Amino acid sequence: MFGDMxxxxxxxxxxxxxxxxTKERLNYxxxxxxxxxGKLKITLTANRSIKSITIDDELLQDxxxxxxYLIMTINKAIEKATNVNETELAAVAKDGMPDIPGLDMFK
Known part of the structure; x- marks a missing residue:
């Protein structure tokens, strides 16, 4: 029992x-x-840090x-990055969970 623990x-x-x-890797x-x-392009890390924003000149006039555009596109980018982040972290957590009978949180 003690050895199992x-x-x-x-x-x-x-x-x-x-x-x-994995959290560190997601910075890259x-x-x-x-x-x-295509008038606004945003790149961010899977940890949701903005790396670049490209704005078409036409948008600078209004x-x-x-x-x-910024609100819509940044929100979509954050949602996409969050999905990548959560998927990667869940995979690592699931893989590393000990086999405890009755505890099947990730199945």
Missing amino acids: MGMMNKLKETQKKVEE VLVDEQSTD KEMLED
Whole structure:
């Protein structure tokens, strides 16, 4: 019993390390999003840090339109990055969970 408990603790520590490594790696996974007409392009990391924004000159002429484009496109980019982030972290967590009878959270 005690050996099993130590094995589970070691597996949890290993999983925690892998989760931290995955979080760090996600700083380098880039997610691209653009408006439907391509006038605004945004790149951010899977950890949701904006890396670049490209704005068509036409949008610079209309402040309200630019604001609308930014809100819509940034929100879509954040949603996409969040999906990548959650999928990657869930995969690492699921892979590293010890086999505890009755505990099937990730199945």
